[in-house]
Amino acid sequence: xxxxxxxxxxxxxxxxxxxxxxxxxxxxxxxxxxxxxxxxxxxxxxxxxxxxxxxxxxxxxxxxxxxxxxxxxxxxxxxxxxxxxxxxxx
Amino acid sequence: xxxxxxxxxxxxxxxxxxxxxxxxxxxxxxxxxxxxxxxxxxxxxxxxxxxxxxxxxxxxxxxxxxxxxxxxxxxxxxxxxxxxxxxxxxxxxxxxxxxxxxxxxxxxxxxxxxxxxxxxxxxxxxxxxxxxxxxxxxxxxxxxxxxxxxxxxxxxxxxxxxxxxxxxxxxxxxxxxxxxxxxxxxxxxxxxxxxxxxxxxxxxxxxxxxxxxxxxxxxxxxxxxxxxxxxxxxxxxxxxxxxxxxxxxxxxxxxxxxxxxxxxxxxxxxxxxxxxxxxxxxxxxxxxxxxxxxxxxxxxxxxxxxxxxxxxxxxxxxxxxxxxxxxxxxxxxxxxxxxxxxxxxxxxxxxxxxxxxxxxxxxxxxxxxxxxxxxxxxxxxxxxxxxxxxxxxxxxxxxxxxxxxxxxxxxxxxxxxxxxxxxxxxxxxxxxxxxxxxxxxxxxxxxxxxxxxxxxxxxxxxxxxxxxxxxxxxxxxxxxxxxxxxxxx
Ligand SMILES: [Zn+2]
Numbered sequence: 001x002x003x004x005x006x007x008x009x010x011x012x013x014x015x016x017x018x019x020x021x022x023x024x025x026x027x028x029x030x031x032x033x034x035x036x037x038x039x040x041x042x043x044x045x046x047x048x049x050x051x052x053x054x055x056x057x058x059x060x061x062x063x064x065x066x067x068x069x070x071x072x073x074x075x076x077x078x079x080x081x082x083x084x085x086x087x088x089x090x
Numbered sequence: 091x092x093x094x095x096x097x098x099x100x101x102x103x104x105x106x107x108x109x110x111x112x113x114x115x116x117x118x119x120x121x122x123x124x125x126x127x128x129x130x131x132x133x134x135x136x137x138x139x140x141x142x143x144x145x146x147x148x149x150x151x152x153x154x155x156x157x158x159x160x161x162x163x164x165x166x167x168x169x170x171x172x173x174x175x176x177x178x179x180x181x182x183x184x185x186x187x188x189x190x191x192x193x194x195x196x197x198x199x200x201x202x203x204x205x206x207x208x209x210x211x212x213x214x215x216x217x218x219x220x221x222x223x224x225x226x227x228x229x230x231x232x233x234x235x236x237x238x239x240x241x242x243x244x245x246x247x248x249x250x251x252x253x254x255x256x257x258x259x260x261x262x263x264x265x266x267x268x269x270x271x272x273x274x275x276x277x278x279x280x281x282x283x284x285x286x287x288x289x290x291x292x293x294x295x296x297x298x299x300x301x302x303x304x305x306x307x308x309x310x311x312x313x314x315x316x317x318x319x320x321x322x323x324x325x326x327x328x329x330x331x332x333x334x335x336x337x338x339x340x341x342x343x344x345x346x347x348x349x350x351x352x353x354x355x356x357x358x359x360x361x362x363x364x365x366x367x368x369x370x371x372x373x374x375x376x377x378x379x380x381x382x383x384x385x386x387x388x389x390x391x392x393x394x395x396x397x398x399x400x401x402x403x404x405x406x407x408x409x410x411x412x413x414x415x416x417x418x419x420x421x422x423x424x425x426x427x428x429x430x431x432x433x434x435x436x437x438x439x440x441x442x443x444x445x446x447x448x449x450x451x452x453x454x455x456x457x458x459x460x461x462x463x464x465x466x467x468x469x470x471x472x473x474x475x476x477x478x479x480x481x482x483x484x485x486x487x488x489x490x491x492x493x494x495x496x497x498x499x500x501x502x503x504x505x506x507x508x509x510x511x512x513x514x515x516x517x518x519x520x521x522x523x524x525x526x527x528x529x530x531x532x533x534x535x536x537x538x539x540x541x542x543x544x545x546x547x548x549x550x551x552x553x554x555x556x557x558x559x560x561x562x563x564x565x566x567x568x569x570x571x572x573x574x575x576x577x578x579x
Contacts, residue, residue, distance in 0.1 A: 048375030054386070057382075058144060061111060062110050063111070063115070065127065065130050066130055081244075084241070085240060085242075087239055088241045
């Protein structure tokens with residue numbers, strides 16, 4: 001796993017020194033994964049969640065939203081109730 | 091000799107689910123509205139918030155799956171799909187990766203879902219089924235509007251429930267893609283799942299299309315076309331792209347795996363991005379959201395509200411109203427048409443006569459496009475009344491066509507037209523006998539001929555009787571009456 005690539009995906013700007021530090025740290029995390037991978041896990045279901053809790057759901061009911069001014073209060077630029085940002089193109 | 095190419099098409103359709111509130115928070119799910127008036131810390135992606143899924147969105151996705159013959163997962167979960175874009179402030183979208191809510195299923199392409207000029211083609215009547223890969227549930231992203239030098243974001247749409255319906259690469263022409271989308275649109279509208287208005291972005295379509303030499307099995311390199319906002323636009327974009335790819339290949343070039351957009355006014359696709367900048371979504375299970383079990387009520391609740399499906403309706407029409415299979419198929423395949431027919435028969439009008447008028451006269455008048463029914467001056471009440479007049483033999487079928495043509499122009503009710511044109515057919519026995527007797531008395535020659543065995547003389551007498559009655563006599567009954575009187579001792 002390449003730290004530079006992961007940093008790029010996460011939009012984190014790292015210095016050469018940081019890349020080296022984190023590459024080592026990430027390496028030891030991945031070594032730990034290798035330890036798990038070496039276990040015999042035959043017959044063990046993959047689980048995304050450890051606790052047997054299902055369907056934590058809500059009814060389809062409307063709750064009050066934030067006032068528009070509050071929703072926009074963190075925006076550096078706004079106009080016509082929209083949050084403005086540098087022009088984006090797909 | 092040039093190689094002929096055939097297209098292989100698969101569609102990814104996003105459908106907004108009609109719910110009161112958003113997918114993971116209680117903000118109102120509404121199209122339009124003041125920008126950024128339906129937001130909260132959850133759908134704005136503030137740190138530390140906890141999403142809670144809307145059970146109604148799950149039910150409606152399951153219901154869609156059931157209507158499309160999918161297998162409903164017993165257990166499934168939500169995953170995070172990571173990407174950076176201003177329309178998704180959490181920097182991940184909650185979606186479903188390896189455990190979608192619905193698997194498999196299919197969409198049968200009905201004849202009337204095809205573009206009208208292709209409805210006579212064999213493929214339109216073939217009842218082809220386009221297989222589905224899956225349907226999963228996710229959250230929609232914010233709406234961005236692009237200006238000269240900046241872009242504006244409205245988070246009202248962010249976090250609203252969205253399902254993605256993914257087809258197999260079973261679609262073999264732009265017309266089949268058109269029919270697939272039309273059918274899917276009707277089904278989700280019919281099930282009350284979504285209004286599925288493409289112009290409002292309630293139904294959105296991405297196409298995967300490749301071409302290969304006819305007769306070969308191996309798929310060509312596929313191109314994705316994004317941001318299509320009408321069903322006819324999908325058809326045109328595919329037709330253009332198929333031609334473009336075929337031309338590139340036949341000139342010895344190769345197709346790059348890329349994403350293209352569709353410029354509708356220019357009528358051509360253009361490159362958006364190549365595969366090199368393809369996203370790496372790093373899906374992983376969302377730790378904030380517990381898995382779902384559908385067998386603890388969600389599935390049975392969705393089952394309980396399943397609407398009647400087109401093929402079930404077809405059988406009911408044949409059984410309840412004695413319709414032939416053609417009429418039953420025509421009327422049941424389209425929701426607007428079926429609703430129109432049911433409105434006619436609800437007033438007690440005879441089903442068969444109504445079906446006949448709708449499937450033939452009415453459909454011809456809207457060029458077989460059922461979506462235009464609402465604009466027609468001929469309403470269900472007109473058809474019902476006309477069917478009753480025909481059934482009671484107040485007018486004959488030829489007059490029925492005349493009345494229909496007049497309704498189409500003036501929108502007047504059939505009984506009024508019949509009255510105005512003095513069309514009422516005479517079927518009353520004593521009135522018919524009076525006419526017949528008058529004709530017999532006035533035409534001794536043909537009467538003698540008939541009585542001496544020249545059966546054909548009856549036709550001349552019948553013609554006289556129709557003339558005398560100004561065409562109003564029931565032609566069959568006047569013939570029978572004449573015959574009876576002539577044979578009487
Ligand atoms: Zn919200």
